[in-house]
Amino acid sequence: MGFYDRDYYREWRPSSHWLGGNQVVPWLAMVHVGVYVLQLVTAGRAWHGTFTDMLMLDVQRVKEGEVWRIVTALFIHDLHNWLNVVWNVLILWFFGRQMEEIYGGRKFLLLYLTAGVLGNLAWVVVKWLWLLAPARVYFGAAPAITFVLTLCTLHYPRQTVLLFFVLPVPLWLITLLYVGKDAVLLLQQLGGLGRPSAVLVHLTGAAFALAYYFAPGWHWRFGDWKWFRKAPVRAATSYRSQWDEHLEAQADAILDKLNREGKDALTPQEWDILHRASEAYRRRR
CATH class of the missing domain: 1.20.1540.10 (Rhomboid-like)
Known part of the structure; x- marks a missing residue:
């Protein structure tokens, strides 16, 4: 996953x-x-x-x-x-x-x-x-x-x-x-x-x-405050091609640790990796 x-x-x-x-x-x-x-x-x-x-x-x-x-x-x-x-x-x-x-x-x-x-x-x-x-x-x-x-x-x-x-x-x-x-x-x-x-x-x-x-589709989009914004023009380059697979693997490992041990177990470096992964994910949407 x-x-x-x-x-x-x-x-x-x-x-x-x-x-x-x-x-x-x-x-x-x-x-x-x-x-x-x-x-x-x-x-x-x-x-x-x-x-x-x-x-x-x-x-x-x-x-x-x-x-x-x-x-x-x-x-x-x-x-x-x-x-x-x-x-x-x-x-x-x-x-x-x-x-x-x-x-x-x-x-x-x-x-x-x-x-x-x-x-x-x-x-x-x-x-x-x-x-x-x-x-x-x-x-x-x-x-x-x-x-x-x-x-x-x-x-x-x-x-x-x-x-x-x-x-x-x-x-x-x-x-x-x-x-x-x-x-x-x-x-x-x-x-x-x-x-x-x-x-x-x-x-x-x-x-x-x-x-x-x-509900399919709007589960995560509900509350993003984007309903009345004009949709931006997307670049021809696919966001998926910009996704750093190594960063995703790191984020997966940290999320597993978070699920097992709780958020207090994460280091500042691990929080930073999660933040960078979330930024990359948001750019892909």
Whole structure:
């Protein structure tokens, strides 16, 4: 398997830019926690308070033009369920960092936000058309978090997770139970049973992860920010003829070491080789 065919290929050189290094997940975690603290500080005696009310997803207000709620609802949580914030941040921290390692900060952020927006749009459509009877308003990071968990499971299904920090369980089983529960609840709602909930939002995140992982062609191009750029004129000389086979062999060996021993085992020289290989690969695309 060549360097550029590997599932875990990414931009290798460390970067001080928060979108270039592995810094997006910590920032997202801080944003989620920080916004929750602001919700607590600004909460009134009646329900959630003005700050939360301004950001939550309310279909009627979206109809009136407040479309930003489709995005902002992703970053607020139910004040009466602090465990939901803890759960979401833990999933983001442990599994989101692995996905950022694979896709890079910029692409991971775009995927995370896209999953959240798609989930919220699904809720808006369902509520608007009265296809189901979901809750009156919605907020939370569930679609994006479910996307992260599902995508990580697709990459590393046999990864062992300590459930409740004690019980070792394969990741695929945790995700199956997590997503399966929502699927059962959705079926109950379709049958007129169960209380109104937003499980469709969660399942939209899982569906997006499946579509992204298995979609041919745009798997790696999604998030490259090149959709609206004019395609450059390619030189007649094939990029493949410029590919240094020795460099590729070196990169393959280093990636094997990375897979076995982790990124901390690599030397600065090995990181430099990976960077040069990634630059050569990018020129070939």
